[in-house]
Structures are given as structure tokens and as C-alpha cells.
Amino acid sequence: MKAYFAGGCFWCVTPIYKMYGVDKVVCGYSGGDEQNPSYEDVKAQKTGHRETIMLEYDPEKVSYDKLLDIFLANVDPFDADGQFIDKGFSYTLAVYYTTEEEKLKAYTKISKLEADSGRKVQIALEKFxxxxxxxxxxxxxxxxxxxxFEKELIESGRKKG
Incomplete structure (x- = not known):
């Protein structure tokens, strides 16, 4: 199965999923309408895409619910401007759902996070x-x-130096 998450810098979130038994993590772009966008254009906010990772996973090894939990634990869900030092639309958060079941699971977790925190979660929930x-x-x-990569994690604020 496949899942798609925009979690800010795709370099920074890739290794996290590999630790949890995801078969394959691919960096790419989702959400915009332009075909075959380049990194330079996405980073320059020209295409409407977000940096996104595609996860290929076996639901017998790791569930979609677990993937959502990993996603939420490794981003700042309240930052509307991007993630850590990476700012701009291309670094904002999104869950791209492929089924109504995925949409409902993501919506439920986002709603619970809002209720528990009393804050508005800044994660787009969009059809893939x-x-x-x-x-x-x-x-x-x-x-x-x-x-x-280590330097990027520290300078971005994702990891303490």
C-alpha cells in the first residue's frame, strides 16, 4: 500500500519511517497542478506543490494509523508557515488521502489533537x-x-546539537 504525507523538508522525515518498518520512502512533490515540477520551482513556491514523501508499506507490518501517529509526532502541527526553519507553502503540512477510510482516520486524529491542545492544527487534509x-x-x-544531513537536522531545530 501507499501513503502520502507532506511533513516539511522531505530529507528530514524520510529516515523516521524506515525505522518503523516502512518498505520504501520516496521523496517527491504533491498537491500542485503543474506536471513534473522541479525542486527549484517547488522550493521557490512557484508550483503549488508541497515536499511530500510517498510511503510503500505492508499493513501487516505497520498500520496506516501508526503511520499517522509517526507523522504527527515528528512535525509541528500548529505551524501554518512551514516546518522549523523551512518556511513557505511547499513546507506546509498535508495528509493526502487515497481512500475515504484514510481521510476519516486522519480527520479523527487531527480533531483529537485539536481538542486535546485547544489549538488549531495546520495540516491540510486533501484528496491525493x-x-x-x-x-x-x-x-x-x-x-x-x-x-x-546531521547538520540540517540541528540547524533546522529538529534535533538538539
Missing amino acids: KSFYEAEEYHQDYYLKNPEA
Whole structure:
């Protein structure tokens, strides 16, 4: 099965899912209407896409509910402007659902988070339209560039130095 989450910088959220038994994590772009957007155009806020990860997973190993929990635990759900130091629409949060069941599960978790916190959650819940795989150098960035990746995590505020 596949799931699609926009969690800010796709480099930063990729390794998290691999720790939880997701078979494959692909960096890419979703949400916009332009076909085959480039990283430069997405980052420059020109296409209406968000940096998104596509998760290929076996629901016998990890459930969609668990994937949503991982997503929510690794983002700032109250930031409407992006994530950590990455600001702009392309870094805002979204759950792209492919079924009504996924939509209901995400809506329920978002609603509970709002009720528990008393704050408005800034996560778009949108029907999946398309996914465009990012350029190769973005895939598994944390493995290809471990020192630069570590620096990115610390400078972004996602990890304490």
C-alpha cells in the first residue's frame, strides 16, 4: 500500500519511517497542478506543490494509523508557515488521502489533537491527485550525505546539537 504525507523538508522525515518498518520512502512533490515540477520551482513556491514523501508499506507490518501517529509526532502541527526553519507553502503540512477510510482516520486524529491542545492544527487534509518523484540526489539523502544531513537536522531545530 501507499501513503502520502507532506511533513516539511522531505530529507528530514524520510529516515523516521524506515525505522518503523516502512518498505520504501520516496521523496517527491504533491498537491500542485503543474506536471513534473522541479525542486527549484517547488522550493521557490512557484508550483503549488508541497515536499511530500510517498510511503510503500505492508499493513501487516505497520498500520496506516501508526503511520499517522509517526507523522504527527515528528512535525509541528500548529505551524501554518512551514516546518522549523523551512518556511513557505511547499513546507506546509498535508495528509493526502487515497481512500475515504484514510481521510476519516486522519480527520479523527487531527480533531483529537485539536481538542486535546485547544489549538488549531495546520495540516491540510486533501484528496491525493498526483505524486512526482524528486530528483535522484534527494532520495535517501541521509544515507548519501550523513554529515550534511546531521547538520540540517540541528540547524533546522529538529534535533538538539
